[in-house]
Amino acid sequence: VCGYEPQGREFESLRARQLKQDVPDILLFDALRISYLDADMRHRRLPMTKVQYAFIALALAAAACSPPAPETTQPETAASSVLEDASAVASAAAPSVTITSGEFNTRGDQYEVTGTLPNGDEIEIDMVQSNGAWTAIEIQRDVAWSSVPELVRATAAAAPDLFEPVRVIESTQVADGSIVYELFRAAEDGIPSRGPDMEVRWHEGSAEVVPR
Structure with missing residues (x-):
């Protein structure tokens, strides 16, 4: 019994030191994971809504109805x-x-x-x-x-x-x-x-x- 307490204290002391060393690595991993998830959400393509489809249809119709550019004629040389x-x-x-x-x-x-x-x-x-x-x-x-x-x-x-x-x-x-x-x-x-x-x-x- 007399030898147990010092041994336990030594074990806890070593465990505490190990946790102190592991904490920065854990925090760094969590920070990288959060940054990756945030970038993925920002760059993920969302499905087009009906309003977006309507705008695209209007743009195509306007392009089709636009008059053709005037043809330039070369001068007689x-x-x-x-x-x-x-x-x-x-x-x-x-x-x-x-x-x-x-x-x-x-x-x-x-x-x-x-x-x-x-x-x-x-x-x-x-x-x-x-x-x-x-x-x-x-x-x-x-x-x-x-x-x-x-x-x-x-x-x-x-x-x-x-x-x-x-x-x-x-x-x-x-x-x-x-x-x-x-x-x-x-x-x-x-x-x-x-x-x-x-x-x-x-x-x-x-x-x-x-x-x-």
């Missing part, structure tokens, strides 16, 4: 790009010209660049394209019949079908520098006919009627 490519060639053919516009002719086989000269005359530079490169073939402008070289007028007057032209187009051929004068007679209503009624070629001091 073919003519401007051709004019840009051809302008350098046109300027080389007529160095003093100020280019104002350009368009394809009605047949679509030539590009016509329009510009003005320093004296105010309007000219047209006809161009063709081959293998991606532009070539100027002729430069045209309206001139007065009285300004045409005298030999050209005499040659036209000697032709069997004599007439006084109401319109004269001076067409300079870029290839050789010759000039073809296109002569238009007056139609019944007094305006020039659609096509030239006679052409006279002037080159290196000589003139001849172009065969038709």
Whole structure:
């Protein structure tokens, strides 16, 4: 009996020390478990209510009824790009010209660049394209019949079908520098006919009627 009490006290003392060591671990485990349960509850997906279904249905209906976005159309760039490519060639053919516009002719086989000269005359530079490169073939402008070289007028007057032209187009051929004068007679209503009624070629001091 005498030895029992000290032994019991020693046992209780050891048990007490063990509990003191285990308490922090138990508290830490409980804290982690509570934190996990709290996070699980916060991130758990709850089933959708009827109100949520109604909002989704309304959103889908509004999207279906919304008008489509307006289609954007690309600007027409073919003519401007051709004019840009051809302008350098046109300027080389007529160095003093100020280019104002350009368009394809009605047949679509030539590009016509329009510009003005320093004296105010309007000219047209006809161009063709081959293998991606532009070539100027002729430069045209309206001139007065009285300004045409005298030999050209005499040659036209000697032709069997004599007439006084109401319109004269001076067409300079870029290839050789010759000039073809296109002569238009007056139609019944007094305006020039659609096509030239006679052409006279002037080159290196000589003139001849172009065969038709």
